[in-house]
Amino acid sequence: MTETASTASPAAVHRRDRLPGKALLGLFLSGFVGILTECLPAGLLPEMAHTLHTSAALTGQTVTLYAAATAIAAIPLSRATSKWPRKNVLQLALGIVAVTNVLTAVSSDYALTLAIRFVSGLGTGLIWPLLGGYAARLAPEGRQGRAIAIALAGTPIGLAGGVPVGTWMSSLGGWQLAFYASAAVTALTMAWALATLPNLPGQSVHERFKVSQALVIPGLRTILFALAAYMIAHNILYTYISEFLTYVDMESQTGWVLFAFGVTSVLSVLVVGTHIDRHLRKLVVGSTVVFAISMLVLAVLSGVPALVYVAVAAWGFAFGSSPSLFIGAVINATREAADVAQTITITVFSSSIALGGLIGGLLIADLGTASITWASLVLLVAAGIAVIGGKKNAFPKGA
Known part of the structure; x- marks a missing residue:
């Protein structure tokens, strides 16, 4: 027999009202790796500048260019992929971030590094517009705000903790180690999101x-x-x-x-x-x-x-x-x-x-x-x- 709202057990009602913690963690981690990848050079400028044979000020433009790419890409890429299932878009974006982190670590050419960082910013331009809406659609009625707060919490935590940890890792094995570690965390995030996130549909053309x-x-x-x-x-x-x-x-x-x-x-x-x-x-x-x-x-x-x-x-x-x-x-x-x-x-x-x-x-x-x-x-x-x-x-x- 189908369980109705009037006959549902307290346990069933609690399950319906409960936030999907594992899925929201996947969104949290996605935001974390996006902001971590964006800001990671900020704590590594002297070491990166030495490898890239340029000044710290010019190396700092790897952060600016990344942010600019994200700003440029957010609207057109989101619209281009709006009909795609949401998890597919997220996996593509995380894959771009993971690969470009590895390429950044192996590059010793300044112009090439800037190009790689621009592509990486395009990936993040797909991630961030997804997070709030994805979280809201996963949450029970009346708890969307809390779900959004969890999904977007990766941004301040990435700023607060990720960059200092990356700087510490560079002292152990060079600035490249920090980018390899970021790529590894991104790959793990892809696996977690694949296992825990429901693949919600995108929007049809007439809904946009x-x-x-x-x-x-x-x-x-x-x-x-x-x-x-x-x-x-x-x-x-x-x-x-x-x-x-x-x-x-x-x-x-x-x-x-x-x-x-x-x-x-x-x-x-x-x-x-x-x-x-x-x-x-x-x-x-x-x-x-x-x-x-x-x-x-x-x-x-x-x-x-x-x-x-x-x-x-x-x-x-x-x-x-x-x-x-x-x-x-x-x-x-x-x-x-x-x-x-x-x-x-x-x-x-x-x-x-x-x-x-x-x-x-x-x-x-x-x-x-x-x-x-x-x-x-x-x-x-x-x-x-x-x-x-x-x-x-x-x-x-x-x-």
Whole structure:
């Protein structure tokens, strides 16, 4: 006999309401390897520059080009593969990342390495637009926000833990070992996703929204503006955190400062994930305000090392779940157009990474290192105004 809702046992109801942990772990790991692959050179610049016979500044463009490729690819590749089964797209993207990590490790030519990194960024351009929507479709009703938070948690954890671990591995066996290890983790992620993720169907042609249609949905442009200001502010300082710590005479404590950022980023994922479905607006507002206060402290009181630690820890806590918060807001605002809206969001996200690094470098060169905290603060004030003011459609009350 078919079990109905009225006769279902408590155990059966619990199973239906339970998040699919193994499948969400596969999405989490996919996001982790994407951001790890993107940012890994940031901790390996001197060693890579030596092998590639170029400067550290030029080697740093392997990060910028990767982010640019992801931004360029997110919309066209997502639309080109929108009718494909979701797991097939994810496996293709992870395969590209795994192979290009190996090729990066064996390359000793700068131009070739840039080309490989561009292709790798195209792979990640397929991964990130998938994660939020895939997680939401896997989750039971009313728990989509938590599922999205889990799936996207790989991004801050990759930033917080993956890059320092890769840097440590390079000290054991050269920078190439870090890329081989990243390729191995990506291959394991492919195996896990293959075993645990259901192969959800893509969208048929008549179901797809155009980018122009999605952009006129009330609230989406406000979310995208707030996201861009928030992420550029983050990347202006995070990209040059070593330079900033040298400026405040704390260069010997860089590892510990990044550790503080990483710990609170992970804590943010755990705390926010339990409340995101009921208090999205409050969490976005709180994240933006805490981030802004952190930048103000770093701008004004950076001469006090203890306050630098406190400000960086607060920054990590604010930033840790920000991808989940903004993607969740996009999904809530766009509903039927959520898939294409997420590709637009990933384009903005990746462009902001590239822009943050570029703007930060220009500010340091022209106005000095102190200017990057003030620039970040101005951007966060703009983001805060958009978030707080977007209470009708973008970040509605009660969301």
